[in-house]
Amino acid sequence: MQTAAISYRVADFLQKFPPFQSMEEEDLVALAGRGRVKFHESDEFVYWQGNPAGPHVFVVQQGTLRLVEEAGGKERLCDIRGAGDLLGIDSFLDDGEEGGCYRQSAKTASDVILYALPRNEFAALLARYPEAARYLKIHGSVSPDFAGLEETRPLSESPLFDAVRGREAVTCGVRDPVSKVAALLRDHAVEAIAVLEETGRIAGVISRDQILEWAAGGMAGTTAAQIMAPVGTVPVSAALSDGVLAMSRTGNVVALTEDGTASGELSGLVTTTDLHFCFGDRPGDILNCASRARNTDGLREANFRARAFFRSQLGGAGATEWLAELASIIDCRIVRRLITLEGGEGAGCWFFHGAAGRREQITAAAPPLALIAADDGVPPVFGRVMAALGECGYLPGPGGGEAAGLQEWTTRFANWIADPIPHEISERRALFDQLPVAGDRSLWLELWKRIESAVASDAVFVRLLAHDSLSTLPPLTFFRGFVVDFAGREHEQFELEKHMLTPIADCARVFGLAAGKGAGSSTRERLAVARARHPDREAVFREAAWTLQLALQIQSREGVRHGNTGGQVRASTLSRYEQQLLKRGFDSIGRLLEFAEGSYGLGF
Numbered sequence: 001m002q003t004a005a006i007s008y009r010v011a012d013f014l015q016k017f018p019p020f021q022s023m024e025e026e027d028l029v030a031l032a033g034r035g036r037v038k039f040h041e042s043d044e045f046v047y048w049q050g051n052p053a054g055p056h057v058f059v060v061q062q063g064t065l066r067l068v069e070e071a072g073g074k075e076r077l078c079d080i081r082g083a084g085d086l087l088g089i090d091s092f093l094d095d096g097e098e099g100g101c102y103r104q105s106a107k108t109a110s111d112v113i114l115y116a117l118p119r120n121e122f123a124a125l126l127a128r129y130p131e132a133a134r135y136l137k138i139h140g141s142v143s144p145d146f147a148g149l150e151e152t153r154p155l156s157e158s159p160l161f162d163a164v165r166g167r168e169a170v171t172c173g174v175r176d177p178v179s180k181v182a183a184l185l186r187d188h189a190v191e192a193i194a195v196l197e198e199t200g201r202i203a204g205v206i207s208r209d210q211i212l213e214w215a216a217g218g219m220a221g222t223t224a225a226q227i228m229a230p231v232g233t234v235p236v237s238a239a240l241s242d243g244v245l246a247m248s249r250t251g252n253v254v255a256l257t258e259d260g261t262a263s264g265e266l267s268g269l270v271t272t273t274d275l276h277f278c279f280g281d282r283p284g285d286i287l288n289c290a291s292r293a294r295n296t297d298g299l300r301e302a303n304f305r306a307r308a309f310f311r312s313q314l315g316g317a318g319a320t321e322w323l324a325e326l327a328s329i330i331d332c333r334i335v336r337r338l339i340t341l342e343g344g345e346g347a348g349c350w351f352f353h354g355a356a357g358r359r360e361q362i363t364a365a366a367p368p369l370a371l372i373a374a375d376d377g378v379p380p381v382f383g384r385v386m387a388a389l390g391e392c393g394y395l396p397g398p399g400g401g402e403a404a405g406l407q408e409w410t411t412r413f414a415n416w417i418a419d420p421i422p423h424e425i426s427e428r429r430a431l432f433d434q435l436p437v438a439g440d441r442s443l444w445l446e447l448w449k450r451i452e453s454a455v456a457s458d459a460v461f462v463r464l465l466a467h468d469s470l471s472t473l474p475p476l477t478f479f480r481g482f483v484v485d486f487a488g489r490e491h492e493q494f495e496l497e498k499h500m501l502t503p504i505a506d507c508a509r510v511f512g513l514a515a516g517k518g519a520g521s522s523t524r525e526r527l528a529v530a531r532a533r534h535p536d537r538e539a540v541f542r543e544a545a546w547t548l549q550l551a552l553q554i555q556s557r558e559g560v561r562h563g564n565t566g567g568q569v570r571a572s573t574l575s576r577y578e579q580q581l582l583k584r585g586f587d588s589i590g591r592l593l594e595f596a597e598g599s600y601g602l603g604f
Contacts, residue, residue, distance in 0.1 A: 007033040010115055014059065017084035018576055019132030027125055035117040037061075046106040046114070047088060053100050056116035058087035063112030064479075067104040077486075078104050079583065080479045084576070086139070087114070092126065093140030135577060141539075142546045142584040156241040156313055156322065160234065161256055163243070163278055164268040169255075171196050171266065174203055174225040181224050182211050191271045192253045195228045202262045204228030205253045205269065229253075235260030236267045241322040243270050244283045248329045252284045281309050283326065290333035295341065296391035299334050303393035306330045307364050311560040320362065320552040321524070328359040328435070331367050336438040338388055344381035348374040348405075349436055349443040354397075357433035358505065358522045360552060363559030363566045366390070366397035368430065372443040376405040395565060402431075406443055410450050417454045417461045426468055432509060435520050448519045455513055462514050466600035469506035470593055474499045474586035478579040481572035494574070496558075497567035500551040500582075503589050504544055507596040514600060523548055537595055544592045547585035554578065 010032035014020040020028060036056070040046060040063075047054065049070055060083050067079040067087075081087060091100035126133040171194045172181050184193055185208060192207040206228050214227050232250035234242050236258055246254040252272045257264030272284035286309065290302040310323050331352075339350060349372045351357065356367030366389045371382050386401040404412070413431075416423045432451070436444045455461055475485045475494070482490035505523045512518050512526035515533060524545055531541035554574075559566025574582070 010035070013061065014115070017059075018580075019086075019126075019129070019135040022129050022131040022135075023125060027128075031117055031121055031125065032115070034121060035115055038114045038116050040108045040112045040114065042108050042110050042112075044108045046108065046112075047102050049103065049105040050101050053088065053091045053102060053119070055119055057089050057119050057122050058106075059115040059117065060085045060087065061113040061115055064109040065112060066107050066109050068107060069104045077476065079477045080109075080484060081106075082480055086136075088119075089136060089139060091119075092123070092136050135580070138577075138581050138584055140584070142543050142550065142581060142588050156244075156319060157239050158278075160238045160240050160243040160254075160270060161236050161268060163240070163270050163274040164256070167268065169194055169266050169268045172206070172224050173198070174223065174228075176224045178206075178211065178214050178222045178224060178227060181206050182215075185211060190269075191273055192269050194231070194255060194266055194269055195224045196266070199263075200265070202231065202233065202255050202257065202266055205231035205251070205255065207253060207271075231255050233257050233260055233262050233264070235264075240275070240278055241319075244275065245322060245325055245329075247272065247275070247284050248287055248326055252288070279309070280312065281305065283309060286330060287333055290330060290337055293334075293337055293341075296338070296388055299338055300391065300393040302330070302334055303364060307560050310362050310556065314362075314553065314557045314560065318549070320549055320556055323362055323556070324360050324522075324552065327362045328356070331356060331361070332435075332437050334392055335367065335369065335385075335389075338392060339381075339385055339438045342381050342384045342388065344379070344385055345439055346374065347379045347381050347439065348372045348403075349439040349441055350385075351437055351444055352435045353433055354430035355433075355501070355505075357430070357435045357520075359435065360501075360505075360522060362552070362556035364393060364395050364563070365559070365565040366394035368397055369401045369437070370431070370434075371401070371403035371439075372409055372447055373403055373405045374440060374443070376408070378403040395563075397565070406447060409447050413447075413451050414454055417451075417458050420461060420464050420468075425464065426471060429465065429468070429506060429509065432513065432518060433505070452516065452518065455518075456516075462510055463600050465506070465513070466510045466596045469503060469510060469596055472498055472503050472506070473593070474503065474589045476586070477583055478571055478574070483571045492571060493568045494571045495567065496551055496555050496569050497565075500547065500585060500589065501555065503593060504548050504551070507544070507592050510596050510600055534595075534599075540588070540591050540595050543588040547588045550581055550585055554582075 007029050011025055011028035014028050014032065015025065046058065046065065060081055062083055065081045065087065066077055067081065069076045069078050087106050090103045126136060170184055170188045170190050172184060174195055174197055181193055192205050194202050195204045195206060197203045206224060210227050210229060214222060229251055231253055232246040233255045234246050236256045243254050254270050256267040256270065258267060272282040276282045286302055286305045289305065290299060293299045293302060310327065313319055313323060339345060351370055352367045353370055354368040355361040361367060369386065373379055382401065382403045416425055416428050434448065475483050477484050482492060483494040484490055508523040508526035511530035512521055515529045517526055517529045527541045527545045531538055554569060555566035558569050
């Protein structure tokens with residue numbers, strides 16, 4: 001690169017791609033001015049696996065290269081690189097220091113032009129531009145920071161206390177007459193009052209609605225203790241998302257205390273109105289709308305409001321964790337109310353399975369629903385409930401409903417566990433992920449106890465599940481707007497659910513069942529159990545959990561944005577940052593599958 005004109009032209013090219021997008025032009029021009037242009041014909045090696053890293057890193061200007069790894073006398077294709085991609089960055093992937101060796105060989109698959117940039121000056125720029133360094137880091141492993149190049153913190157991670165900062169909590173005693181409580185509500189213009197015991201411990205909360213109910217009843221001489229409602233408590237350091245989840249479980253008010261317990265010093269009361277000012281909607285109102293709906297039109301309104309709320313909150317890296325929990329609570333409320341409206345509460349125990357059973361569904365896909373019937377046979381109400389899910393705003397989901405009596409369910413699971421291959425266990429695995437929703441919970445507890453007993457007494461079943469999890473593998477890479485499988489085929493649609501979420505969930509189920517962590521548990525919880533049981537492979541499970549979070553984020557974003565299930569994503573719509581994260585996610589899934597097969601599989 002001998003002239004300033006060439007340096008500017010190279011800099012213009014670099015600025016189109018990460019990590020150079022975040023760098024100033026003058027720095028890129030200086031970097032380009034000290035670099036070289038290299039040409040390679042097809043089928044040439046740029047560098048070899050195991051050789052010391054040279055003085056340059058490379059950016060592909062045009063052409064195609066393959067990264068291959070040699071082990072045991074065999075060559076494995078690891079990735080395909082094209083225009084704008086980086087090469088020779090292996091030494092930066094672990095600790096950012098210079099030196100080290102190439103992890104793979106880089107071999108041209110066509111005539112190639114490379115920009116060779118001085119490694120030491122590239123390293124200096126990484127130190128100056130944190131966004132660039134973060135992008136480079138994800139070439140080595142999947143990262144918990146999925147925010148891309150955005151630096152803004154999601155609103156949901158803001159302190160919950162900010163919603164009531166500067167406003168002192170109004171309190172009353174448990175023996176105070178309700179007339180005094182009503183006067184306090186009026187005089188202080190607040191929506192709720194904390195009811196304290198003589199020790200200062202928070203005993204409950206009284207809201208405007210409870211005062212109205214008391215007034216309508218006309219009960220003279222009533223004390224605060226007689227009408228107060230339970231209240232959830234969170235520490236004063238809690239985030240907004242923590243407050244939303246606490247309200248969704250206990251009511252429309254949450255108390256902030258110093259230590260997060262009812263005995264801690266009260267710092268404030270947060271109501272749904274406070275959250276409305278923060279979020280632009282009231283999550284508590286969505287839950288109330290679901291619980292009090294008079295027909296499927298009301299349930300559909302609650303569903304649509306919920307998905308709109310999720311869409312507004314999906315920008316943050318860790319948003320899926322708390323939004324999936326909230327989505328599960330809302331879906332349970334909607335389906336529970338639907339069951340009540342159809343007269344199905346006494347039909348038995350209703351439960352979600354699959355992704356909804358793992359509390360990992362944020363899109364509007366209909367949660368797979370099943371029924372343990374109180375009596376033998378399938379009650380007519382089951383068909384009515386299943387048919388009405390669409391009227392509630394749900395999209396057709398991945399599986400239809402199933403209903404049977406307790407003994408029939410027991411027989412089915414016993415057959416699947418004892419003889420899984422003829423009974424096509426691959427089509428039944430999701431039924432081992434269960435979350436009770438409505439009805440007689442004792443039926444579900446009894447069924448799950450029998451399932452656990454059958455699994456524990458069969459030494460082969462978990463091994464078969466582990467081996468079966470290998471049936472769905474992630475693809476190889478992304479290249480030129482396509483997703484590429486290991487056979488080299490290019491696909492426009494990336495089947496995110498099939499090739500990422502399913503294999504992680506399948507492996508985690510294996511580890512969960514082996515550890516007795518099955519009923520009502522999420523994939524994340526199962527991975528945490530496996531991580532504790534296998535501390536020597538801690539990184540395998542940690543990165544699998546991060547990959548799950550990344551895949552759920554993209555699935556949920558695409559699903560709520562486009563009004564579909566998010567199971568498929570057009571590869572060309574994914575940014576280079578997302579593609580690089582997903583490619584490292586493919587690697588982490590491969591390591592998880594390998595360890596599951598090695599630990600519990602059939603060994604062939």
